[in-house]
Amino acid sequence: xxxxxxxxxxxxxxxxxxxxxxxxxxxLMTLDKLNLFKSVKAFYNEKDFLHFVKANQNxxxxxxxxxxxxxxxxxxxxxxxxxxxxxxKIIVISSLTNPQLAKTIFDYExxxxxxxxxxxxxxxxxxxxxxxxxSYICSEIKNIIRSFEESKQIPFTKKELYLLNYFxxxxxxxxxxxxxxxxxxxxxxxxxxxxxxxxxxxISELLAYCRQLDII
Numbered sequence: 005x006x007x008x009x010x011x012x013x014x015x016x017x018x019x020x021x022x023x024x025x026x027x028x029x030x031x032l033m034t035l036d037k038l039n040l041f042k043s044v045k046a047f048y049n050e051k052d053f054l055h056f057v058k059a060n061q062n063x064x065x066x067x068x069x070x071x072x073x074x075x076x077x078x079x080x081x082x083x084x085x086x087x088x089x090x091x092x093k094i095i096v097i098s099s100l101t102n103p104q105l106a107k108t109i110f111d112y113e114x115x116x117x118x119x120x121x122x123x124x125x126x127x128x129x130x131x132x133x134x135x136x137x138x139s140y141i142c143s144e145i146k147n148i149i150r151s152f153e154e155s156k157q158i159p160f161t162k163k164e165l166y167l168l169n170y171f172x173x174x175x176x177x178x179x180x181x182x183x184x185x186x187x188x189x190x191x192x193x194x195x196x197x198x199x200x201x202x203x204x205x206x207i208s209e210l211l212a213y214c215r216q217l218d219i220i
Contacts (some may be wrong), residue, residue: 013040013135020046021053021081023074027120031068031097034124035159040131041065041066043187054088056208061089064121066131071109076169077220082112093134102218106148107163110141119144166197167191172211 018041022028028046035044047053050073057065067085068076079168085092094108095116101172110117116130122142133140141149160168181191195207204210214220 013064013131014042016041016066017060018044018066018068019053019056020044020068021048021050021073021078022046022068022070023048024070024113027070028036034071035068035127038124038127040128054081054084056087057088057092061091063091065089065092066134067092067094068097071100071105077165078174079109079112079166080169082114095130095140100218101148103148103151104160104217105165105219106145108160108162110149111162113139116140116144117145123193160198160201160219162196167194168198168214168220171207172214 005035018035020028020031020035022031027046029047032044032046035041045056047056052087057067069081071078073081082094082096085094093115095118096114097118097120098109099120100106100109106117116139118126118130118140119142120143126142130140130142167180167184170183175183175189177191177195181188184191195210199205199207199210202213204213211220
């Protein structure tokens with residue numbers, strides 16, 4: 005399907021960040037065929053991607069990013085790119101089915117949030133909404149978030165899920181404290197609270213529990 009560029013989008017660059025090259029290449033070809041953007045670029049590692057964003061921080065960028073990346077999630081990257089560029093629009097595209105996780109990502113206020121199982125037309129609807137200064141959530145993700153209130157899964161706060169990202173990378177308490185500019189005592193308190201919520205007795209048990217829920 006070929007469509008004309010959406011008004012006001014002729015100068016925008018689409019950027020894909022996904023550590024699965026098969027999906028990234030396929031999605032790049034899909035965006036190319038849709039003809040929505042000036043150009044489309046795909047990155048498969050965080051370093052090259054951030055270098056590109058820094059070099060183009062004044063250009064209108066549309067970032068399509070998966071939540072699940074190698075060894076960590078994308079929440080830290082979302083926070084970073086928002087600081088690097090005021091022109092970037094962030095669209096999370098993921099296969100997640102966890103209501104708590106979907107709600108947490110939604111709390112990070114991406115411009116768009118779509119499922120990898122959504123039809124191609126969803127991409128056009130998403131870009132159109134964002135260009136009209138509206139956020140966009142596809143019907144599949146809306147249904148997942150709607151079920152959040154009925155979910156029996158343990159709710160982590162936004163801060164706890166952010167710290168969980170570093171725990172999953174194997175960082176120590178001191179290393180995590182340095183990364184997020186918090187005291188060692190604060191990190192210990194957060195970790196203890198998360199273990200209490202999940203009824204786990206060690207960081208290994210906590211991480212195993214979270215993996216079972218597809219949180220990490």
